[in-house]
Amino acid sequence: MDLSAIRAPVVKDIQAVDEIILKRLQSNVVLINQIGHYIISSGGKRLRPLLVLLAARACDYRGSAHLDMAAIVEFIHTATLLHDDVVDGSELRRNRDTANAVWGNEASVLVGDFLYSRAFEMMVDVGIMRVMDVLSHATNRIAEGEVLQLLNTNDPDTDQARYMEVIERKTATLFEAGTRLGAVLAEVPRATEDALANFGLHLGIAFQLVDDALDYESDAEIIGKHIGDDLEEGKPTLPVIRAIEVGSDVQRDRLRTAIETGGREHIADVVDAIVSTGAIDYTVQLARSHAEAAKKALQVLPDSPAKQSLEATADFAVARTH
Numbered sequence: 001m002d003l004s005a006i007r008a009p010v011v012k013d014i015q016a017v018d019e020i021i022l023k024r025l026q027s028n029v030v031l032i033n034q035i036g037h038y039i040i041s042s043g044g045k046r047l048r049p050l051l052v053l054l055a056a057r058a059c060d061y062r063g064s065a066h067l068d069m070a071a072i073v074e075f076i077h078t079a080t081l082l083h084d085d086v087v088d089g090s091e092l093r094r095n096r097d098t099a100n101a102v103w104g105n106e107a108s109v110l111v112g113d114f115l116y117s118r119a120f121e122m123m124v125d126v127g128i129m130r131v132m133d134v135l136s137h138a139t140n141r142i143a144e145g146e147v148l149q150l151l152n153t154n155d156p157d158t159d160q161a162r163y164m165e166v167i168e169r170k171t172a173t174l175f176e177a178g179t180r181l182g183a184v185l186a187e188v189p190r191a192t193e194d195a196l197a198n199f200g201l202h203l204g205i206a207f208q209l210v211d212d213a214l215d216y217e218s219d220a221e222i223i224g225k226h227i228g229d230d231l232e233e234g235k236p237t238l239p240v241i242r243a244i245e246v247g248s249d250v251q252r253d254r255l256r257t258a259i260e261t262g263g264r265e266h267i268a269d270v271v272d273a274i275v276s277t278g279a280i281d282y283t284v285q286l287a288r289s290h291a292e293a294a295k296k297a298l299q300v301l302p303d304s305p306a307k308q309s310l311e312a313t314a315d316f317a318v319a320r321t322h
Contacts, residue, residue: 001308001309002316003045003316004047004143005171005309005312006050006054006312006316007050007309007310008309009054009057009305009306010050010053010054010057010305010306010309013053013057013066013067013070014046014050014053014284015048016064016067017067017070017071017074018055020067020068020071021040021071021074022120023077024051024075024118025037025040025118026070027114027146027263028164029102030078031113032106034103034181035082035099035103035108035111036111036114036115036296037105037300038077038099038102039073039079039081039082039099040074040078040234042093042096043124043162046074047313048073048074048077048174048178049070049071049073049168049178050070050143050158050313051066051175051178051179051182051200051203051310051313052066052069052070052073052178052179053066053067053070053181053182053199054182054188054197054306054309054310054313055094055178055179055182055183055196055306055310056136056181056182056183056185057178057182057191057306058182058188058196058298058301058307058310059182059183059185059186059188059196059301059303059305060304061086061182061185061186063185065126065128065185066181066182066185067109068122068126069126069178069181069182069185070178072122072123072124072135073135073174073177073178073181075115075118075119075122075275076116076119076138076139076142076209077110077115077136077174078115078118079115079116080112080114080142080146080174081093081107081112082099082100082108082111082112082115082207083108083109083146084146085099085100086100086105086108086109086112086231087096087146087150088229089233090229090233090247092229096111098134099111100241102170106266113191116139116220119135120132120136122145123135128184129187130184130205131181131184132229133184134177134180134181134184135177135181138173138174138176139176141169141173142169142170142173142174143237144169145166145167145169145170145171145173146170147303148162148165148166148169148170149166149235151171151317152235152236153234153235154234154261154262155236155259155261156226156236156255156256156257156259156260157180157234158241158259159241160238160241160242163236163238163241164205167204167205167208167209167212168201168204168205170208170210171204171205171207172200172201172202172203172207172208173201173203173204174199174203175200175201175203175204175207176200176204177197177200178199178200179196179199179200179310179320180193180194180196180197180200181201182196183196183197190298192300192301194293195279195297195298195299195300196297196298196300196301198293198294198297199292199295199297199298199310199314200294201315202290202291202293202297202314203290203291203294203295203313205287205290206287206288206290206291206294206314206317206318207287207320209238209283209284209286209287209290209322210283210287210317210318212230212237212239212283212319213238213239213280213283213284213287214321214322215227215228215230215231215239216228216239216270216271216274216275217231217280227267227271227284228264228267228270228271231259231262231264231267231270232260232262232264232265233261234259234260234261234262236259238279238282238283238286239274239279239280239282239283240255240258240259240270240274240277240279241275242271242274242279242283243255243275243277243279244256246277246278246279247273247276247277251276251277253287254266254269254270254273255270255273285320287317287318289316291314291315291317291318292310293313294314295311295314298310
């Protein structure tokens with residue numbers, strides 16, 4: 001399935017979520033409206049809110065609270081993007097200038113804070129303590145992931161275990177929370193809820209692994225950011241970590257220096273080392289294994305169009321080019 005086919009079982013729900021997002025973005029502070037609308041409308045896949053909707057429908061949820069949950073998850077994700085781009089000094093996302101490049105770091109951080117607080121206001125409106133428990137825990141783990149990534153920056157001794165801990169917390173946690181929320185709303189047995197959460201966790205890991213592979217094998221027009229952005233920021237992602245593990249002494253020294261110093265001075269040599277050592281293939285293969293684990297977790301659910309779409313998101317996560 002392509003993304004439009006994956007969305008088909010919940011297309012009306014998606015329209016309703018878009019309306020909620022636009023409504024709850026409103027503020028009497030003009031700059032908040034400007035930045036909020038700029039990043040929300042920047043052409044993202046909206047995969048995280050989609051997972052909330054599909055998980056709820058796959059668990060046969062018949063209410064409407066999943067619409068608010070999907071919007072909340074999107075607000076949390078958008079807040080993390082605003083903060084990430086400031087921390088990383090990024091200037092391009094989805095082929096557009098980042099909000100911090102347009103309005104400055106201070107405005108981006110503060111509007112990110114607004115989106116976080118608006119998300120928690122909406123959680124209170126829903127009024128389900130289990131929902132607040134899941135999302136408060138998730139946002140805390142995301143923040144921990146950001147700090148762990150900061151500690152790994154410019155450290156060429158970062159190994160695969162440290163890298164995986166970062167992406168589990170920083171990226172996969174919100175996927176996990178989103179799919180768990182769909183099950184929570186449907187009040188399914190705890191074993192089913194945990195299976196949906198496990199699906200989201202493995203899917204999120206697969207998604208980030210592919211993102212990190214694409215950083216070295218695609219181009220700016222396709223992936224919407226500059227090639228080697230992670231390396232320029234001194235981030236040792238799995239393709240680099242793997243190339244250091246199996247590369248020649250010359251390649252290893254060049255890669256370690258590139259992580260320590262950041263920048264793009266030796267980007268051609270870095271990409272050559274990553275490709276020649278099979279590090280991209282290694283990363284994508286690991287992503288495929290997590291995608292398969294995600295699909296296996298869905299075996300607890302009866303067959304339905306929503307379940308089929310959830311399974312297809314796992315395939316989409318590893319097959320995509322951006």
